Amino acid sequence: MVFVAVAMLAPAFLGGCSSVKIAGRVAVKGSEPHTYLVLVSNGQDYKLVGPLRDEIWKSFQGQRIRVRGRIVREARGPGFPAELEVLEILGVEPPEGS
Amino acid sequence: MFESTSVDLIPATCRKVVSGVSTDFGDKTLNIWVANDCWTVGGTKSRLIDQDMVDALAAKFLAAGEDNDIYDWVTNIYGEEWGTTSYSNLIDPNDEITILLYDIADDNSTAGGIVGFFYGKDNFVADPDLGIEHSNERVMFYIDAVMYAQEEPDGDSWEITDFWPSEIVSTLAHEFQHMIHFYQKTIQLAGSGTETWLNEMLSMATEDIVADKLGVDGPRGVAYADPTEGVYPLYQGRLPLYNYYNDISLTDWPPITDSRIYSSYSINYAFGAYLMRNYGGAPFLRNVLLNAYTGSDAVEAALTAGGYGVDFATVLQRWGAANLLSDSTAAPAGYRYNVADWFTSSLGGVAYRLGSINLYNYVLLLSAPPNPDTHEGPYIYTGAPIGAFGSHPPAANIYYRLGSDLTGRVDADVDMGSGVRLTVVVKDD
Numbered sequence: 001m002v003f004v005a006v007a008m009l010a011p012a013f014l015g016g017c018s019s020v021k022i023a024g025r026v027a028v029k030g031s032e033p034h035t036y037l038v039l040v041s042n043g044q045d046y047k048l049v050g051p052l053r054d055e056i057w058k059s060f061q062g063q064r065i066r067v068r069g070r071i072v073r074e075a076r077g078p079g080f081p082a083e084l085e086v087l088e089i090l091g092v093e094p095p096e097g098s
Numbered sequence: 099m100f101e102s103t104s105v106d107l108i109p110a111t112c113r114k115v116v117s118g119v120s121t122d123f124g125d126k127t128l129n130i131w132v133a134n135d136c137w138t139v140g141g142t143k144s145r146l147i148d149q150d151m152v153d154a155l156a157a158k159f160l161a162a163g164e165d166n167d168i169y170d171w172v173t174n175i176y177g178e179e180w181g182t183t184s185y186s187n188l189i190d191p192n193d194e195i196t197i198l199l200y201d202i203a204d205d206n207s208t209a210g211g212i213v214g215f216f217y218g219k220d221n222f223v224a225d226p227d228l229g230i231e232h233s234n235e236r237v238m239f240y241i242d243a244v245m246y247a248q249e250e251p252d253g254d255s256w257e258i259t260d261f262w263p264s265e266i267v268s269t270l271a272h273e274f275q276h277m278i279h280f281y282q283k284t285i286q287l288a289g290s291g292t293e294t295w296l297n298e299m300l301s302m303a304t305e306d307i308v309a310d311k312l313g314v315d316g317p318r319g320v321a322y323a324d325p326t327e328g329v330y331p332l333y334q335g336r337l338p339l340y341n342y343y344n345d346i347s348l349t350d351w352p353p354i355t356d357s358r359i360y361s362s363y364s365i366n367y368a369f370g371a372y373l374m375r376n377y378g379g380a381p382f383l384r385n386v387l388l389n390a391y392t393g394s395d396a397v398e399a400a401l402t403a404g405g406y407g408v409d410f411a412t413v414l415q416r417w418g419a420a421n422l423l424s425d426s427t428a429a430p431a432g433y434r435y436n437v438a439d440w441f442t443s444s445l446g447g448v449a450y451r452l453g454s455i456n457l458y459n460y461v462l463l464l465s466a467p468p469n470p471d472t473h474e475g476p477y478i479y480t481g482a483p484i485g486a487f488g489s490h491p492p493a494a495n496i497y498y499r500l501g502s503d504l505t506g507r508v509d510a511d512v513d514m515g516s517g518v519r520l521t522v523v524v525k526d527d
Binding site: 003004005027028029030031032033034035036038040043044045054057061062076077078079080081 | 280290301
């Protein structure tokens with residue numbers, strides 16, 4: 001029997017998608033060592049990928065931000081949300097309810 | 099660090115099947131697989147697994163009889179690890195759990211690293227279109243074989259009570275919470291993942307609440323059979339590091355490549371330990387898991403379900419005070435770490451015990467022996483003017499000593515940022 005242990009799944013790239021603008025709260029989800037950064041927007045998670053991910057992880061946890069990006073992978077199910085490649089950080093949004 | 103983007107194919111052999119074990123959720127089967135390069139015959143790692151080790155691990159996790167193993171104690175709190183779902187791309191339940199023992203991160207390490215993990219990808223069908231292409235299609239978790247096989251001291255005979263084997267046993271309970279969490283909250287209740295700080299807090303709280311049953315010291319770092327605060331100095335467990343970094347954010351979580359991750363584990367253990375000891379123990383843990391919330395609102399929902407009329411910000415404040423009062427066994431309800439005895443709770447006819455904690459007993463080694471630099475007890479700022487701390491992280495407490503041997507009226511101007519609350523603790527030392 002051969003088991004498959006995966007540290008990080010390589011996303012299937014959906015080429016040719018137009019960009020979207022999404023605002024949401026930045027949070028880290030999952031359990032170690034498979035944590036992932038998400039934007040929680042209107043109750044839906046978007047897993048953030050791409051070169052801007054690390055900056056968002058470091059600087060914007062817990063804050064609401066607006067980004068421009070493109071969906072590069074559809075959601076597979078709970079805990080495996082759609083993947084949003086962040087192309088641009090547009091700004092920090094006021095806290096929800098303010 | 100474990101950051102490979104490659105797919106690891108792990109040749110392994112099934113070394114143990116424990117089948118037909120009666121539980122509250124029906125008969126269950128445990129399969130233990132060992133990576134071929136970690137096996138006593140033909141293995142190449144620095145420490146190798148043998149059949150006695152496999153048998154001992156199985157006995158800790160799933161054994162015939164009632165109320166006598168990790169499966170019983172942890173499912174009694176959180177519920178069943180897997181079942182039917184409304185998703186066509188998730189595997190069907192078959193009442194089997196698999197443990198894979200292998201060298202996580204291929205680091206051949208006997209001195210730390212990733213001890214174990216659960217990864218929900220294995221609960222999906224292995225279909226690149228419908229599910230997750232690298233799924234093992236099993237309800238399973240992964241345990242580091244090399245650390246589990248590490249005897250103490252080096253060269254002595256292996257015992258499951260040795261340091262790293264004990265850590266692995268505790269890790270079984272930790273990872274089992276993650277496994278059940280994925281099914282009960284992520285799949286069935288919330289429909290989305292849980293914030294990492296909360297998920298890890300629950301896992302470390304689980305280690306804490308079953309430590310005395312398992313016969314391991316757990317994250318508290320006091321002998322498992324000792325209900326008291328232990329004896330100074332205490333170097334083990336999560337709390338020495340917590341004390342030194344007690345002012346970081348509870349809810350921010352670093353990436354795995356950041357060494358501050360250990361501090362995040364430690365602060366979330368300290369918070370979970372406080373919550374259990376003040377808000378209901380095992381029933382509180384159950385209430386945190388079994389709701390549809392995935393962040394601090396899950397804690398608030400549990401507090402409400404338990405009849406405690408407090409919100410998250412209030413428990414953060416009380417927790418801060420509890421830190422400073424942990425050397426007292428007479429702190430008021432809601433501010434306790436230490437009663438010089440067990441904190442007890444009961445759920446489903448099972449009694450759970452949590453030992454007392456005095457944060458002032460813990461010592462962190464800041465440098466290597468001999469004559470290491472050390473830090474003792476909660477980190478409390480002195481000398482700096484209040485307000486001169488730069489940014490205050492979210493969901494964080496900062497501790498400042500205004501003075502000692504003060505008498506009469508004391509006035510202080512406190513410059514606080516928006517959303518920051520002040521708590522004053524007066525101790526009569």
